[in-house]
Structure formats: structure tokens, C-alpha cells
Amino acid sequence: MAVSPEGAWRPFPELDGRILFDEPTGRIRFSRKAPLVSxxxxxxxxxxxxxxxxxxxxxxxxxxxxxxxxxxxxxxxxxxxxxxxxxxxxxxxxxxxxxxxxxxxxxxxxxxxxxxxxxxxxxxxxxxxxxxxxxxxxxxxxxxxxxxxxxxxxxxxxxxxxxxxxxxxxxxxxxxxxxxxxxxxxxxxxxxxxxxxxxxxxxxxxxxxxxxxxxxxxxxxxxxxxxxxxxxxxxxxxxxxxxxxxxxxxxxxxxxxxxxxxxxxxxxxxxxWFGDLDSAVDRLYNEMDLTLREDVMSRFLDEFVRQMKDGPAGSAASLAMEKGFFSRPVSLSPGHFMGVDLGGTYLRILLAEVTPDRRIDEASMVSEEFVIPDRYKTGDRYRPAKGEDLFRFIAGLIEQILTASPDRDIGWKAGLTVAFPMRLTGASSGAFTEDIGWIKGWSIPDLIGRDPARMLQEALADRKLTRPEIRALADDTVGTLLAGEVLDGSTFGACVIGTGMDVAVWEGDTVLDVGAGRFDLASCADMITSFDRIVDRASGRPGARRLEKMVSAKYMPELMRAILGEFIHHEFLFDGFRSSVLERPYHELDNPQAFRAQDLSTMVLDDERHEIVRNVLERVGVRESTLDERIVTRRIAQMILTRSAQLSALAMAATLRHANGAPDRVSASGAPSAGVSDAGRDYTFTLDGNVAGRAAGYQQILRDTLELALGAPLAARVRLRYRKFASAIGGCIMASSVG
Incomplete structure (x- = not known):
């Protein structure tokens, strides 16, 4: 039977001409007059x-x-x-x-x-x-x-x-x-x-x-x-x-x-009506994938750029916008240096040498990564976490690394980078500004107002260690920016996406910590789903640091748990079976079976049999699942990771628009309107953090979203460069550059 040509479509009279009909084949299509009934x-x-x-x-x-x-x-x-x-x-x-x-x-x-x-x-x-x-x-x-x-x-x-x-x-x-x-x-x-x-x-x-x-x-x-x-x-x-x-x-x-x-x-x-599983998943996709919601993306960019322009003193400002104490060109002093990077999940220690010609010898760098035990982050059922205990733990690891190093007797100098809110008073001094709360799974109230560099130096002294000397202190994103600047040449900005999220850029020749994780999304609250609100309410700090919560490795597994919990409640998945493990929050101390951010990435990479998804579900207590249910679970994991990358890319795009003169909005074609410079400069972002480096397809989603937000000509000049341990490398650079 031949397919009839386009001209064979005719309005079907019995349906008031609202449906077009191809009589030889029986095919139909909508006319402009559909729907037929309300x-x-x-x-x-x-x-x-x-x-x-x-x-x-x-x-x-x-x-x-x-x-x-x-x-x-x-x-x-x-x-x-x-x-x-x-x-x-x-x-x-x-x-x-x-x-x-x-x-x-x-x-x-x-x-x-x-x-x-x-x-x-x-x-x-x-x-x-x-x-x-x-x-x-x-x-x-x-x-x-x-x-x-x-x-x-x-x-x-x-x-x-x-x-x-x-x-x-x-x-x-x-x-x-x-x-x-x-x-x-x-x-x-x-x-x-x-x-x-x-x-x-x-x-x-x-x-x-x-x-x-x-x-x-x-x-x-x-x-x-x-x-x-x-x-x-x-x-x-x-x-x-x-x-x-x-x-x-x-x-x-x-x-x-x-x-x-x-x-x-x-x-x-x-x-x-909540609908069935298919409609619920489709609705979730339409809410989560920001590329389908151009108006929301435009409002995000406009508000972010406005807050960058107004600075922290602006009305309703949520970004930090703090200038740092490091500038470019970065001048390095020869010697042996240590970078200590205190993240939300890991402690990273890196040893590096700056050669007499003032270059970092990357080939000789030595690095170690340690999981920070919960007892140092939140305490246990018998005693709360104490700041002194945390820094004694860090000092012990430093001693362990130096003892194993053939260069242990050299006069090491160290730079400390921290993934938590601080107010800096100098290149080597500052203080934590707020409780290290649920966002990174930490709670050490006695750290507020205290200087992490001084606390680490005192902890080293308690162990009778005279080295290293803590010479520099900064946010981990600033450390990543410096690492990119020194190792890769001229760098526009840095973005750390791991347990938390932040962006730093150069403003002129001075470091600027944007504090992107604090962005409150007030002007684009319709990108916040009902599941986001469930997790936010449980965070202990509702509404605070909203962007970091929606991007970070700490938040994404909780979002997964909230979505699956709702679908199970409606008996869309697993015959309504409620796993006691799945119902317990990720941040409970004794819940090693709960979802982890890396689970989302491994599930996304699963093959058509979805055995990895099955294994993850079994670990969280779901013993029986159909192939269709595992496909849905994998699709939800992909949505969560995709949105995380899209939000991170929008924050980076906003800093570029701010630097180049922000256009009014993103056009329907994805090209920015007049106002963005078309000079031939390239813009390099250095990336660090386990989500940016390890999550399946994450960097490609960053690139795709940057193109949509900036337009193809400008996005083509944006370079994304992931550097493992970039924050710790930055700590070495900071220590070397301080006189």
C-alpha cells in the first residue's frame, strides 16, 4: 500500500473538519482546530x-x-x-x-x-x-x-x-x-x-x-x-x-x-490527579529538565547576573561575592609545598615541588585521599563532634604522609583549602561563618567564628610537629582557580561540584569567590519541584543555600529517595513495598546501605539488563523489581544528574554574561541577544569535585547547557578542564605565592 502524498490529507467531515484524514491508508493527523471536546x-x-x-x-x-x-x-x-x-x-x-x-x-x-x-x-x-x-x-x-x-x-x-x-x-x-x-x-x-x-x-x-x-x-x-x-x-x-x-x-x-x-x-x-507511573515520570521529566523551560533559565541567568552586579550589599542578595587575597600573575617561590583540602566527604593531601625555574613539577606530585569518618563530622550517639578532634585527625594524617615521604625533613609549607563558608581576613587567616550543617552532612557548632588555619597549626603542634607551616587559607574553589591559572595558562573561572558547589572567577586580576551555592532561586522558584521541597524541609535549614542543595552529591541521593518514596506510596513501583532502609535519611550515621551519589552515576551507565540498578535497589532493601521498574529508576537517576549539571552550567554562564555585559535574555534559538562581547577570547573553567569528574555524562551536559544559555558562538569558546585534586594543588600554589 503506497503512502499517500501530503496533498491527500482532507478534513474529515463527520468530525467537523477538526481531524485530517488520509482515506487510502486510514491515517489521521490533528488540524489546527483540535482538541475536539472540553x-x-x-x-x-x-x-x-x-x-x-x-x-x-x-x-x-x-x-x-x-x-x-x-x-x-x-x-x-x-x-x-x-x-x-x-x-x-x-x-x-x-x-x-x-x-x-x-x-x-x-x-x-x-x-x-x-x-x-x-x-x-x-x-x-x-x-x-x-x-x-x-x-x-x-x-x-x-x-x-x-x-x-x-x-x-x-x-x-x-x-x-x-x-x-x-x-x-x-x-x-x-x-x-x-x-x-x-x-x-x-x-x-x-x-x-x-x-x-x-x-x-x-x-x-x-x-x-x-x-x-x-x-x-x-x-x-x-x-x-x-x-x-x-x-x-x-x-x-x-x-x-x-x-x-x-x-x-x-x-x-x-x-x-x-x-x-x-x-x-x-x-x-x-x-x-497524580496519574499513573508513565504520566508521573513524564511530568517529573518536564519539571526537571531545564532545557525544556527557557523562561525559567532566562530568569535564573538574569537574577544571578543582577546579584553579581549589585554585590553582597544589594537588596535581597544571596551571593557571597567576596574578593580574595590572591591575584595574578601568580608568582611562585621555589620549595616543597603541601596542599590540604578539607571537603565535605574527603580530605585530600598533596605534596608538590616548585622548581628553581618557578614551575610546579607535576610528575613528582604525590597525593592521598581519605574519607572523613562521621564521628569527626557529626559526632555519635554518645558525644557531639568537636572542632579540635577534627583537626587532630587531619594532623595525624599529615604526620602519616610526612613519615612515609623521603623528603620528610624538608621545611614543608602548606596551604589549606576549605569547602565551607568562611570570612577571610588575610591570605592565611579567616573564620567559619556559619554552622557546618546538613548540606554537607556536618554539624560542628563550635567551629563557628574559629580560624581553620590556626586550628590546624595548633593540632600539628600538639603532635610535636614543627612542619608544615600553614601559610595560606582560602575557599576550595579559589584553590581550583589558582591551579587552573598556573597549570593551564589563563583561566576565566573555576567550579567545584562535589559534596557542595561553588564558583570563583577573576575580577580583573583579583580572585572573586562568587558563593554560587548560596543562590536562593527566589526569582525562579518554579524550577523547585515538590520533591525538592520535601528534602529542603528535612535539611534543618529550609530555603538556605538552595542552589548547592539542588546540585550537590549530598542532596541528589536524598532527592532520589524522595521521588521513589512518592512513587512507592502511589504503588507505581515495587507493588507499594516500602523498604525500611529506603525510608531512612541518607545523613543518618548508621545507614551505610542508603543511596549514594555514585549510585546515580553507576545506574545511568547500566546496560539493557539493568543489573546494576537491580543491585543498588537490593542494597537499599528493594528485593524484587521488574525490568520496567528498573528502567524507571535509572531514568530518574539520569534526570537528577542532568538537572545538577544544568544548574551548575547556568551559574557558570551567568558569570560569563556578567563579565561580558549581560544580555536581556536567552533567545528562542538559544543565541544571546546583543550585549555579549564577540571578541575572540577563549574562556577556560577549571573543574574539580567528584560529581564534575566522575558522574556519567556530566561534563557533556555542562557543555550542552552552556551552549543553550550563551549561544553557540560564545559557548564554542568556553573550555572545561577537569583536574583531579585541583583544590589541593591550589593549596600548594597559595603557600608558594605567599611572601
Whole structure:
């Protein structure tokens, strides 16, 4: 069957010309006049459970009620799961017994004439009645049977396989193969055995929906139990363009809801609806992927640039915008230096030599990375964490490294970089400015107002160590900026993305710590999802350092836990099984089985079998999962990592726009409007942090988002260079550059 040319599309008169129809093939597409109907009711369609004939490949079930068209045991299980989900959703936001009774009393239930749909509806009614009976609420609804909701009739093809059709009629076999190839159906069979076209099903489905415009159905919640093709026909009436393929043709056969799954057709004033797993995941994707929300990205950039321009004294400013005590050109003094980098999860110590010609000998650098035990970050059930204990621990590791070094007797000088808020008073002095709280999983209140460089020097003295001398102190992002400047040549900025997140840039020839993690997103709060708010409320510091929470390795696993918890609550995943491990917060001391940021990355890299996802889920207490559930889990992990990279890229893009003269907004094409310099300069960002360096595909997402935010010409001149231990290298550079 040849595909008809574009000119063959004609308005279908029986649908008021709102659907275009290609009669030779039976294909349809939307006209500009869609949707065909609107309702004040909320309408949810539920596909019946599986039948024996559904499991047969290359077969057509049609509008038949034979024995093989009844629910199988598996189909009954699917219907029972659907019943639980529907019941939970209907009463989700209802508190009082009176309101629950009113909602179920007003519920309207329709089903087709086919037993598979009627039985799925009966299973829901039985379950709901049993659950409501526990609260003393009677539930005896009328199930309204309507033939307009029947599945498409394939006529001659009904309850036949392709092989059977071809044996009985080669002509019909060719027609069936064309149907499978084009997902289109003109007519099947002849005379009384003639089948329906999809557009005929759309017509009777639309006729049914128009009957719901009667006053009796206004603002009601209506459940429709039916079959896949009929449900897609109803979606066409509501103008659901997700059914369109790349050519704009309605691909009504490929996008079918799974058995026992619900589809929100329209959300009127009949109540809000969370939807089924597919719709919930799609909604989450639309909220999480910022590239789909150009207006939100523009507001983020505009507000970030404005706060950079106004400085920390500006009205409602949330960025730190603190100038540091290091400048360029960076002048190094020969000698042996140590970089000590105190991060949110790891302590990194690096030894480096600056040669007589004032270069860092990268080949001879020695580095060690240590996990900081929880007892030094948060204490334990017997005693709180103390600042002195933390720095004694660090001093002990320094002693361990120097003892093993052949150069242990050399007069080492050290620079300390810290991933926590400080107010610096000089190149080697400063003080912590706020409680090291949940954001990085720390709580050491007695550190507030104390100088970390002095505390480390005193801890070394307690161990009778006269070296190294702590000569410099800075934020870890400043250390990363200096490392990039010295090792890679001229650098525009640095971004550390790990347990926390921050950006530093050069303002003229002086270091500027932007304090990007503090950005509050006040002007673009609609990028904050309900799941973000769940985690934020549990943080102990709601609303503070919002950007860092939404990007960091500490936050992402908690977000994963919140999303999965909500999906489990609605029984969209794992049959509603709630793992005690999954329910416990990541920051609890004795919860080694909880999600970790690296889990998200490894799950994203999983193959089609999704065995890594299975192993992670088993570790957090989910012992049984289907392949589809593991695919969804992996997709959620990808969304979380993607948004983290997009937010980090927007912060970097904002610093570039600030330096170049910010345009008003990002254009629809992704190109910036007038105002960004088009000089031929390149802009290099040095990256550090485990998320930036290890998360799957993270740097590519950074590049893609920079291109969208800055436009291709400027983004092409941005270089991203990841350097492991860049902050610690920066500590060595700081110590060498201080006179």
C-alpha cells in the first residue's frame, strides 16, 4: 500500500473538519482546530488487565468476548494493582470521613461491553467497597456499560493471528501487513465482516465524551474502563499530541497504555490527579529538565547576573561575592609545598615541588585521599563532634604522609583549602561563618567564628610537629582557580561540584569567590519541584543555600529517595513495598546501605539488563523489581544528574554574561541577544569535585547547557578542564605565592 502524498490529507467531515484524514491508508493527523471536546469533569481511563490473546504475537483481539479474551491470572493481578492505585489516588488529598464518602458517592464509572473491561471495573469496585467498609462507609456504585467504549472491531481479523489471516485470505494478509508497517487502518474484511477504521473509533469515542457535557457530569471524577485503541481515540478527542510521530501523524498503535494502567485524559474541576507511573515520570521529566523551560533559565541567568552586579550589599542578595587575597600573575617561590583540602566527604593531601625555574613539577606530585569518618563530622550517639578532634585527625594524617615521604625533613609549607563558608581576613587567616550543617552532612557548632588555619597549626603542634607551616587559607574553589591559572595558562573561572558547589572567577586580576551555592532561586522558584521541597524541609535549614542543595552529591541521593518514596506510596513501583532502609535519611550515621551519589552515576551507565540498578535497589532493601521498574529508576537517576549539571552550567554562564555585559535574555534559538562581547577570547573553567569528574555524562551536559544559555558562538569558546585534586594543588600554589 503506497503512502499517500501530503496533498491527500482532507478534513474529515463527520468530525467537523477538526481531524485530517488520509482515506487510502486510514491515517489521521490533528488540524489546527483540535482538541475536539472540553469538559469540566476529570476523566481517567483505565486499560483492562491482560487476556490470553494479548500475549499472542502478531494478533488482533478486537471487539470480541470469547474465552481467550477474558482476564488471565496475571491480568487479574494487574487489575488488582490498578484498583489499589485508583483507590489511593481518589482519596489522596481527603482527610475527613465525610469528604471521603462524598467523593466516592459522586464517582462515576463507565465500562465497555467487553468482559475484560467490565471485570477490571468490578475488581476496582470490590476493592474500594472493602476498604471503605473498614471505615463504615457504604459503596455500591452503578457501573454504566456503554457500547461506544468498546475496543475497535477488526472485523475479519478479530481473534486471528497474521498467519491465520494470510491462510484464509492473502488479500487481507497484505492489508494486515500494511497496517503493521504504517500503524494505519483503512478497512478490513467485507460486508458483515468489515472492520472499523481508527477514525470511526475516534468518532464514537467523541460522541461518548460529548454526552459527558451534560449537567449531571459537571465537575465529577469519571473513570472509564476500556481497551487500548479506544483509550487512544479518546486521547485524540482531547488533542493529546504525544500520540504524534515525527511526521505529525497520529501513531495510535505504538503509544498504548500498559495493561492495568491509568491515563489522565483531562483534568477539569473534578479533582487533581497524580496519574499513573508513565504520566508521573513524564511530568517529573518536564519539571526537571531545564532545557525544556527557557523562561525559567532566562530568569535564573538574569537574577544571578543582577546579584553579581549589585554585590553582597544589594537588596535581597544571596551571593557571597567576596574578593580574595590572591591575584595574578601568580608568582611562585621555589620549595616543597603541601596542599590540604578539607571537603565535605574527603580530605585530600598533596605534596608538590616548585622548581628553581618557578614551575610546579607535576610528575613528582604525590597525593592521598581519605574519607572523613562521621564521628569527626557529626559526632555519635554518645558525644557531639568537636572542632579540635577534627583537626587532630587531619594532623595525624599529615604526620602519616610526612613519615612515609623521603623528603620528610624538608621545611614543608602548606596551604589549606576549605569547602565551607568562611570570612577571610588575610591570605592565611579567616573564620567559619556559619554552622557546618546538613548540606554537607556536618554539624560542628563550635567551629563557628574559629580560624581553620590556626586550628590546624595548633593540632600539628600538639603532635610535636614543627612542619608544615600553614601559610595560606582560602575557599576550595579559589584553590581550583589558582591551579587552573598556573597549570593551564589563563583561566576565566573555576567550579567545584562535589559534596557542595561553588564558583570563583577573576575580577580583573583579583580572585572573586562568587558563593554560587548560596543562590536562593527566589526569582525562579518554579524550577523547585515538590520533591525538592520535601528534602529542603528535612535539611534543618529550609530555603538556605538552595542552589548547592539542588546540585550537590549530598542532596541528589536524598532527592532520589524522595521521588521513589512518592512513587512507592502511589504503588507505581515495587507493588507499594516500602523498604525500611529506603525510608531512612541518607545523613543518618548508621545507614551505610542508603543511596549514594555514585549510585546515580553507576545506574545511568547500566546496560539493557539493568543489573546494576537491580543491585543498588537490593542494597537499599528493594528485593524484587521488574525490568520496567528498573528502567524507571535509572531514568530518574539520569534526570537528577542532568538537572545538577544544568544548574551548575547556568551559574557558570551567568558569570560569563556578567563579565561580558549581560544580555536581556536567552533567545528562542538559544543565541544571546546583543550585549555579549564577540571578541575572540577563549574562556577556560577549571573543574574539580567528584560529581564534575566522575558522574556519567556530566561534563557533556555542562557543555550542552552552556551552549543553550550563551549561544553557540560564545559557548564554542568556553573550555572545561577537569583536574583531579585541583583544590589541593591550589593549596600548594597559595603557600608558594605567599611572601
Amino acid at each position: 469538559l469540566s469533569a476529570t476523566v481517567v481511563a483505565v486499560r483492562h488487565g491482560e487476556t490470553a490473546w494479548n500475549a499472542v504475537e502478531n494478533s488482533w483481539q478486537g471487539s470480541v468476548n470469547a474465552r481467550k479474551n477474558q482476564l488471565t491470572d496475571h491480568g487479574i493481578e494487574q487489575a488488582e494493582r490498578a484498583a489499589r492505585q485508583l483507590f489511593r489516588q481518589i482519596k489522596a488529598d481527603v482527610r475527613s470521613k465525610k469528604e471521603i464518602r462524598r467523593r466516592f458517592d459522586e464517582l462515576v464509572i463507565f465500562t465497555s461491553e467487553l468482559n475484560r473491561a467490565r471485570d477490571t471495573a468490578r475488581i476496582f469496585v470490590r476493592y474500594a467497597a472493602a476498604e471503605l467498609r473498614k471505615s463504615g462507609i457504604p459503596f455500591r456504585p452503578r457501573i454504566r456499560v456503554d457500547g461506544r467504549l468498546n475496543e475497535i472491531s477488526f472485523g475479519f481479523w478479530d481473534n486471528k493471528t497474521l498467519d491465520e489471516i494470510e491462510r484464509e485470505s492473502p488479500e487481507e494478509g497484505e492489508r494486515a501487513r500494511s497496517y503493521m508497517r504504517l500503524n494505519a487502518l483503512a478497512r478490513s474484511g467485507k460486508g458483515r465482516r468489515r472492520g472499523e477504521r481508527f477514525i470511526d473509533v475516534v468518532g464514537r469515542g467523541l460522541d461518548f465524551l460529548k454526552s459527558l457535557q451534560a449537567p449531571a457530569y459537571e465537575e465529577k471524577l469519571i473513570l472509564i474502563f476500556s481497551s487500548a485503541v479506544l483509550i487512544n481515540a479518546l486521547r485524540v478527542s482531547f488533542g493529546d499530541r504525544s500520540l504524534e510521530n515525527r511526521d505529525g501523524v497520529i501513531d495510535w498503535r505504538s503509544y498504548s497504555p500498559p495493561h492495568g494502567r491509568q491515563s489522565l485524559l483531562t483534568e477539569g474541576r473534578g479533582g487533581s
